[in-house]
Amino acid sequence: MLTSNDAYELSSELVASIADRLVEHEFQCWFYGDSVGFEGLIAASDYLGDPAYLEFSRGFFRAWAARIEPFLLDDNTAAGHAICEVADRTGDKLLTEAAIKLAHYLHARRKVNDVSITFPDTLRSLREPYGEVELSEEQQEQMKAPGAGIYLDCMHFDPPFYAHLAKLDPEGGWADVAIKEILGYKELLQDEETGLYCHYWLEDVQRSYIRGWGRGQGWALLGLLDVAKLAPKTCRDWDRVKTEALELARTMLRYQLEDGNWHCLVHEPRSGPESSTAAFMASAFYRGMACGILPREEFEEPAARAFKAMVGNLDAEGNLQGVSAAVYSALVEEHYWYVPLNFIVPWGQGPVLTAINDRNHYFSASEGADNDE
Helix, strand or coil, X not given: CCCCCCCCCCCHHHHHHHXXXXXXXXXXXXXXXXXXXXXXXXXXXXXXXXXXXXXXXXXXXXXXXXXXXCCCXXXXXXXXXXXXXXXHHHCCHHHHHHHHHHHHHHHCCCEXXXXXXXXXXXXXXXXXXXXXXXXXXXXXXXXXXXXXXXXXXXXCCHHHHHHHHXXXXXXXXXXXXXXXXXXXXXXXXXXCCCCCEEEEEECCCCEEEEECEHHXXXXXXXXXXXXXXXXXXXXXXXXHHHHHHHHHHHHHHHHCCCCCCCECECCCHHHCECCHHHHHHHHHHHHHHHCCCCCHHHHHHHHHHHHHHHHHCECCCCXXXXXXXXXXXXXXXXXXXXXXXXXXXXXXXXXXXXXXXXXXHHHHHHHHHHHHC
């Protein structure tokens, strides 16, 4: 069992290479995956003791802040938590002001069950399935005008951003906003049979679609953990956030493979391999244990296996192999079986870096606790 911080240690050169792949990425300001990408860069600076990656992020964020208005549809994918982290560390007033403006814009969007609508028109995401899978006549008709929808990815975007912003704007009520929104996803997206979250929910038909997308469970679990970590425990329903995080993490344990990875759709072997989930879960498990939400006796061994799987998926240049392209979404789960793999993207490189840093932080905290005893 890999329970020692010395086991499977990565060289500083390799960690820097992982981060360098992110610096080379053409960030679009904004797109899905930017959040964990920039969080990964900040984690790299922390782990390596090198401020360059944090300063790269700060420069990017300041450039965005200079053009913040008019807001754009994809600003809902902004790396809000990372922006707050940089503003918090550096005292950058421009970033703080931009973060507050962004939060007010995002919070003003129309909501269902306290959750902001992701797409007023989900044709921005829904596509014809990969793999030449045929849609039924009814599905083809639905594709013409699918209406508004709410997507799982956003559990990692808005609520942790609001929870962190509460520190920078303490009179804004943002922690309560974060908790209400993160809990609102459960009713819309959680599959009762498996306990897994579905990828998206469509308003016109009042139902969710595609349960068990592995990376999606990573977005959800990290979002829950970050809100629980950042929001004051005195907030109403804080305990519910902690409970939901623990339940989802335990659900993911049931689907972890012997080698530490997960299937693309974690409950469906036919969906094939996809490597970003192991990185997300290694990060989430170590982070959850470090902040006392996930019990060490349950999660230390699965975290070690996920971390080992993640490292095994890295090549010599620090690229996480086996990561799927942007999935978008489709009306049938077979779409997810055929998404192309081996893309070097923020949602692959980023969680590798946060996992490395979260693991290091967990063992450092554990060693400190042992020494105190």
